[in-house]
Amino acid sequence: xxxxxxxxxxxxxxxxxxxxxxxxxxxxxxxxxxxxxxxxxxxxxxxxxxxxxxxxxxxxxxxxxxxxxxxxxxxxxxxxxxxxxxxxxxxxxxxxxxxxxxxxxxxxxxxxxxxxxxxxxxxxxxxxxxxxxxxxxxxxxxxxxxxxxxxxxxxxxxxxxxxxxxxxxxxxxxxxxxxxxxxx
Ligand SMILES: [Zn+2]
Numbered sequence: 001x002x003x004x005x006x007x008x009x010x011x012x013x014x015x016x017x018x019x020x021x022x023x024x025x026x027x028x029x030x031x032x033x034x035x036x037x038x039x040x041x042x043x044x045x046x047x048x049x050x051x052x053x054x055x056x057x058x059x060x061x062x063x064x065x066x067x068x069x070x071x072x073x074x075x076x077x078x079x080x081x082x083x084x085x086x087x088x089x090x091x092x093x094x095x096x097x098x099x100x101x102x103x104x105x106x107x108x109x110x111x112x113x114x115x116x117x118x119x120x121x122x123x124x125x126x127x128x129x130x131x132x133x134x135x136x137x138x139x140x141x142x143x144x145x146x147x148x149x150x151x152x153x154x155x156x157x158x159x160x161x162x163x164x165x166x167x168x169x170x171x172x173x174x175x176x177x178x179x180x181x182x183x184x
Contacts, residue, residue, distance in 0.1 A: 026050075026064050026121040035176040041154055042089065042161045044179040046082040049090050051150055051157070052125070057133060058153050059098050062123045063087045070120040072109055083124070089183060090126050093160035097153075100128030 029038045030048050039051040046067070052060040065075060065083045075083070091103060104127045111119035158177060162169040166181030 024068060024118070024121050026118065026123060027066075027068050030066060034174060036154065036158075036174040039150065039154060040176045041157045042086065042093070042167075042177045042179060044082050044086045044089075046079045047086045048176065049086060049093075049157075049161075050123075051154055053150070055150070055153075056127050057100075057129065058149060059094050059100070059128045059157065061090055061094070061126045061157070063090055063126060064121070064123040068121050070109070070111075070122060072107060072122050075122065085183070086179065087124060087126065089161065089164060089179065092164060092183070093157050094126070094128045096160040096163065097156040098128055101131045102129045103127065104129060 161177035
């Protein structure tokens with residue numbers, strides 16, 4: 001039987017040590033300033049790029065518009081463009097940092113039926129793929145190992161975004177890279 005292959009159908013799981021904030025995490029996280037701790041690696045005017053806590057593969061990111069809506073059709077043009085541009089930059093950064101063979105990029109819309117864990121705030125998963133790769137989750141199940149791997153991944157992607165044209169490397173090393181201009 002054919003199986004639909006959709007690596008972005010993976011839970012986004014909140015980190016331990018969250019402030020017990022019951023709000024939507026995709027609204028709450030970018031309002032905080034601890035980008036490195038929160039794993040926000042880059043910010044544009046209307047979107048941000050967040051590392052997945054439990055990646056399908058190393059470098060599994062989510063590109064998330066700031067606007068709180070679960071309906072992709074509600075995003076206005078400026079937000080759509082900003083979100084799409086940050087997706088392009090995310091693919092650039094992943095190429096520079098990890099050189100994958102390909103990517104899966106996708107949205108889960110509509111809650112349980114679509115397999116997403118947060119259905120009221122649109123987010124695009126971007127998953128780097130390697131020829132013949134295995135499911136990272138099956139290989140590494142220790143949370144501690146994942147956290148260490150995430151910190152290394154964060155560092156590499158932070159550098160890759162900061163090396164791009166039109167970005168600003170923050171003075172504060174715990175801050176995300178700012179997108180300030182065009183890609184080229
Ligand atoms: Zn939200």
